[in-house]
Amino acid sequence: MAQIAQVLVDVPTMQTNRPYSYQIPAAWQSQVQPGMRVVVPFGRGKRRVQGFVLKLDETTNYDGDLKAIDAVVDLAPVLNPEALEMTEWLAESTFSFRITCAQTMLPAVMRAKYEKQLRPTSQTSATVEQTLFKGHSEVPFDDAAQTPQAVSELLRLQAAGQVDVYYQVKNQARRKTQVAVKTTLTTAELVAAEKTVRTGAHQQLALLKGLATLNGETLAQKAFSERFKVSEATIRTGAKKGWLKKVAVEVYRDPYATSDIQPTQPLQLNPEQQVAVDQIVSAIDQPATTTFLLEGVTGSGKTEVYLQSMAAALAQGKTALMLVPEISLTPQMVRRVKGRFGKAVAVLHSGLSSGEKYDEWRRIQRGEAQVVVGARSAVFAPLTNLGLIVMDEEHESTYKQDDAPRYHARQVALWRSRYHNCPVVLGSATPSLETRARAEKGVYQRLVLADRVNQRPLPQVSIIDMKKEMQQHAESNFSAPLLVALQDRLDRHEQSVLMLNRRGYSSFVLCRDCGFVLKCPNCDISLTLHMDTHTMKCHYCGHEEPIPRVCPNCHSRQIRYYGTGTEKVEEELRDLLPDARIIRMDNDTTRKKGAHAKLLAQFGSGDADILIGTQMIAKGLDFPNVTLVGVLNADTALGLPDFRASERTFELLTQVSGRAGRAEKSGHVYIQTFNPDHYAIRFAQHHDYEGFFKYEMQVRHQGGYPPYYFTVQITASDLDEAVAAKRMYQLLQWLRPRLAPSTIILGPTPKPIARVNRRYYYQIVIKYKQEPNLEKTLTTLLHETQVQQRQGLQIGIDVEPLHFM
Ligand SMILES: Nc1ncnc2c1ncn2[C@@H]1O[C@H](COP(=O)(O)OP(=O)(O)OP(=O)(O)O)[C@@H](O)[C@H]1O
Numbered sequence: 001m002a003q004i005a006q007v008l009v010d011v012p013t014m015q016t017n018r019p020y021s022y023q024i025p026a027a028w029q030s031q032v033q034p035g036m037r038v039v040v041p042f043g044r045g046k047r048r049v050q051g052f053v054l055k056l057d058e059t060t061n062y063d064g065d066l067k068a069i070d071a072v073v074d075l076a077p078v079l080n081p082e083a084l085e086m087t088e089w090l091a092e093s094t095f096s097f098r099i100t101c102a103q104t105m106l107p108a109v110m111r112a113k114y115e116k117q118l119r120p121t122s123q124t125s126a127t128v129e130q131t132l133f134k135g136h137s138e139v140p141f142d143d144a145a146q147t148p149q150a151v152s153e154l155l156r157l158q159a160a161g162q163v164d165v166y167y168q169v170k171n172q173a174r175r176k177t178q179v180a181v182k183t184t185l186t187t188a189e190l191v192a193a194e195k196t197v198r199t200g201a202h203q204q205l206a207l208l209k210g211l212a213t214l215n216g217e218t219l220a221q222k223a224f225s226e227r228f229k230v231s232e233a234t235i236r237t238g239a240k241k242g243w244l245k246k247v248a249v250e251v252y253r254d255p256y257a258t259s260d261i262q263p264t265q266p267l268q269l270n271p272e273q274q275v276a277v278d279q280i281v282s283a284i285d286q287p288a289t290t291t292f293l294l295e296g297v298t299g300s301g302k303t304e305v306y307l308q309s310m311a312a313a314l315a316q317g318k319t320a321l322m323l324v325p326e327i328s329l330t331p332q333m334v335r336r337v338k339g340r341f342g343k344a345v346a347v348l349h350s351g352l353s354s355g356e357k358y359d360e361w362r363r364i365q366r367g368e369a370q371v372v373v374g375a376r377s378a379v380f381a382p383l384t385n386l387g388l389i390v391m392d393e394e395h396e397s398t399y400k401q402d403d404a405p406r407y408h409a410r411q412v413a414l415w416r417s418r419y420h421n422c423p424v425v426l427g428s429a430t431p432s433l434e435t436r437a438r439a440e441k442g443v444y445q446r447l448v449l450a451d452r453v454n455q456r457p458l459p460q461v462s463i464i465d466m467k468k469e470m471q472q473h474a475e476s477n478f479s480a481p482l483l484v485a486l487q488d489r490l491d492r493h494e495q496s497v498l499m500l501n502r503r504g505y506s507s508f509v510l511c512r513d514c515g516f517v518l519k520c521p522n523c524d525i526s527l528t529l530h531m532d533t534h535t536m537k538c539h540y541c542g543h544e545e546p547i548p549r550v551c552p553n554c555h556s557r558q559i560r561y562y563g564t565g566t567e568k569v570e571e572e573l574r575d576l577l578p579d580a581r582i583i584r585m586d587n588d589t590t591r592k593k594g595a596h597a598k599l600l601a602q603f604g605s606g607d608a609d610i611l612i613g614t615q616m617i618a619k620g621l622d623f624p625n626v627t628l629v630g631v632l633n634a635d636t637a638l639g640l641p642d643f644r645a646s647e648r649t650f651e652l653l654t655q656v657s658g659r660a661g662r663a664e665k666s667g668h669v670y671i672q673t674f675n676p677d678h679y680a681i682r683f684a685q686h687h688d689y690e691g692f693f694k695y696e697m698q699v700r701h702q703g704g705y706p707p708y709y710f711t712v713q714i715t716a717s718d719l720d721e722a723v724a725a726k727r728m729y730q731l732l733q734w735l736r737p738r739l740a741p742s743t744i745i746l747g748p749t750p751k752p753i754a755r756v757n758r759r760y761y762y763q764i765v766i767k768y769k770q771e772p773n774l775e776k777t778l779t780t781l782l783h784e785t786q787v788q789q790r791q792g793l794q795i796g797i798d799v800e801p802l803h804f805m
Pocket residue numbers: 267268269270273296297298299300301302303304428429453454619620621622658662
C-alpha cells in the first residue's frame with residue numbers, strides 16, 4: 001500500500017517544480033489518490049500550505065523523518081490523469097510553475113487563497129510591537145506593506161527574525177445545498193404510523209401518505225410541501241416523531257435556467273458546408289488528430305458546420321468542446337449550442353458567478369455534460385473521451401492569457417487533440433496569420449466556405465476619406481454620406497450598427513490633414529506618446545524623440561492625439577437624428593451582469609434603430625434586419641506600435657462589415673478613415689482575406705516578424721523604476737552569451753504604460769528562427785529569479801506575446 005505521496009506544494013514566494021515527499025497517515029492510505037488536494041506542513045514552524053498529490057510511492061529514498069499530510073481537501077481527485085500530465089507540458093512550454101498551471105485548470109473558487117499575515121516573534125523589539133502590531137497578535141500583510149519603503153522595512157525585519165510572514169490556507173468553494181426530506185420507514189411502518197395519528201390531523205396524514213410515495217428517494221422540502229400540501233411545521237413534527245429525516249442535497253446553480261431557449265433541428269447543409277462536415281466527421285470516425293482551418297466568410301454558416309460535426313462526435317458516445325472568444329460578448333452562440341444539444345451543454349465563462357462556474361465544472365467532471373461551450377479557460381474542461389474540439393474566431397487575442405501561465409488556448413487544444421486522438425477545427429473569417437501560414441504549409445487542413453449561405457452577397461463597402469470630410473464639416477464624427485445612409489435606414493425601418501474603435505486611444509498622434517502617423521526610423525512601427533516624459537518612444541528599440549508640434553510630413557498644425565468617446569458620439573447623433581432610437585454598448589453600459597445580452601436582445605427585437613458600440617459589437621452578431629454598418633474611425637488601431645496593427649485593423653473591419661446584410665436585404669458598409677489608401681483598409685473593402693494574407697506575409701518577411709520569426713518577451717517590474725531598469729540591463733548581459741549569435745535581442749525599453757499599479761515595467765524581446773538553448777536558458781531564468789521575486793522584483797516570460805504594450 002502506498003505510504004508516501006509526492007506533493008506539488010503551493011508556496012507563493014518559493015515556487016519549484018520539484019514535488020516533496022510526505023507520509024500518508026495510515027487511516028488515509030487507501031483514500032489518497034493522485035490529483036487530490038492536500039494540506040501539508042512546509043518549512044519550519046507551523047506554516048501550512050496546500051498542494052496537489054502528483055504520485056503515490058511505496059517507499060522513499062529520503063533519509064530523514066518525513067512529515068505527514070495534515071488534511072485531505074478533496075474526497076475525489078480534482079485533476080484527472082490527463083490534467084496532471086498536462087501541467088508538466090504546460091509549465092515547460094510557457095515557462096511557468098506546475099502549481100500555477102494546476103490551479104489555472106480549476107475554477108477560481110477552488111484555487112487556494114492565502115491570507116498573508118504578519119506575526120511577532122520572540123525577537124520582536126518593543127518598538128516594532130508598538131508601531132507595527134499595536135498590541136494585535138497578527139496584522140494583515142497588505143495593510144502593513146502600503147509603500148515601497150514599508151515593504152523594504154518589513155523585509156529587513158523579516159531577515160532579522162523580528163517578524164514572521166504567515167500564510168493561512170483558505171478553501172472557498174461552496175456547494176449550494178437544499179433541505180430535502182427522506183424516510184427510512186417501510187411502507188408497512190408508515191401505514192402503521194397512520195393509526196397513531198388522531199383522525200382530525202389531516203396534515204400529518206397527508207405527510208405520511210406523501211412519504212409512502214417516495215420509495216426511499218429524497219425530495220426537496222419545498223417541492224414536498226407544495227406537492228402534498230403540508231406545512232413546514234408538519235414536516236418538523238414528522239421529523240420529531242422519527243417518520244422522516246431532513247437531509248441536505250446538492251443543487252446546481254443553472255445560469256441559463258430562466259432563459260427560454262428553443263430547441264433547433266439540424267439545417268440542410270449547402271454543398272460547401274457538406275464538404276466541410278464530411279471531412280471533419282471522417283476525422284472523428286477514424287479517429288485522427290487532424291487540425292482543420294475552417295476559413296469561411298462572414299455569414300457563411302460556420303456555426304452549423306460546428307454543430308453538425310459536434311453531433312457526430314456525440315453520436316459516437318464521445319464528448320465535444322467548443323471554445324468561443326468571450327461568451328458575454330456573443331450570447332447568440334450559447335443559445336445556438338444549447339438550442340441544439342439542450343441539457344447536455346455546460347457553459348463556462350467569466351460572466352457566471354464563481355458558484356455557477358463551480359457547479360458547471362462539476363457537472364462536466366461527473367460526466368453529466370457531454371458538450372462544453374466556454375471561453376479561454378474552458379479549454380481545460382475535464383471532459384473525458386473527447387471526440388472534437390472547436391475553436392470559433394480562432395484569431396481572437398482573448399484566447400491568450402495575460403498572466404502566468406501565459407498560454408494560448410489553441411496550443412492547449414492541440415495538445416488535448418493529441419492526448420485524445422481527436423480532430424480540432426479552427427474557424428474564422430479572418431484567420432490569424434500564423435494559422436493561415438500553417439495551412440499553407442499543409443500542417444493544418446484548409447476547408448473553405450467562400451460564399452454566404454443562400455448566395456447572399458457580401459455587403460458593398462465604401463471608404464470615406466476623412467481628410468476631405470474634415471475640410472468641409474470641421475469637427476463632426478459623421479461624414480455626409482454616412483449620415484445620409486443612416487437617415488435612409490430610418491426611413492426604411494432597417495437597422496444600423498456604428499462602431500467606434502477605441503483600441504489605442506490617444507496613445508499616438510495623427511495629422512488630421514494628411515493622415516500622417518509618426519513612426520520609428522529604425523523599426524517602422526508607430527511611436528507611442530508618453531505624457532509623463534512628453535516624448536514619443538519606440539517600444540521595440542527604445543528610440544525617443546520630442547512630440548511634434550507641426551506635421552513632419554505636410555507641416556500642418558492639425559496634428560493631435562486622435563480619439564473620441566462613445567458617449568460624445570451618441571450625443572452628437574441624437575442632435576443629428578432626433579427621431580432615431582439608439583442603444584449604446586460600451587464598458588459603461590455593460591458593466592452589470594447580463595447587461596450585454598439584454599441590450600443585444602433589445603436591439604434584436606427591433607426596439608432600436610441604431611446600435612453604437614466599441615469593438616464588442618463587431619463580432620458574431622447575426623441580426624437579419626441590419627443593413628448598414630458604419631466604422632467611425634478605422635485608424636486608431638493602425639497607429640498602435642505593434643507589428644500586428646494592420647492585421648488587427650483588417651480583421652476588425654472585415655468582422656464588423658460582416659454584420660451587414662446577412663439575410664434577405666443586402667447590406668452596405670461605410671468606413672471613415674484618414675488613411676484611405678492603407679492596404680489593410682483596401683483589402684477589407686474588397687473582403688479579400690487571401691489578398692491581405694499574401695501582402696502581409698511579405699511585410700512580415702521584410703520586417704523579420706512572426707510567423708517568420710518566433711518571439712519571446714521578458715518583462716521586469718518593480719516599485720522602484722531604477723531597480724526594474726537595472727535588472728533588465730543585467731539580464732541582457734546574462735542572456736547574450738547564452739543565446740545563438742543569429743538571435744536578435746531588442747531592448748530593454750520601458751513599456752508604453754510604464755507604470756501600472758505602482759509598478760514600473762521594462763521589457764526585452766527575443767526574436768529567433770532556431771534557438772536550441774532557449775528552453776534551458778529561460779527555465780534557468782525562471783527558477784533563478786525566484787529569489788528576486790521575494791524582494792519585490794517580478795519577472796514575466798511570455799512566449800509568442802500578442803501585445804507588445
Ligand atoms: N445550410 C443553411 N441553410 C440555411 N441557413 C443557414 C445554413 N447554415 C447557416 N444558416 C444561417 O445563416 C446565418 C449565418 O450563419 P453563421 O452565423 O453560422 O455564420 P458565420 O459563418 O458564423 O458568420 P460570422 O463569422 O460572421 O459569425 C445564420 O442565421 C444561420 O442560421
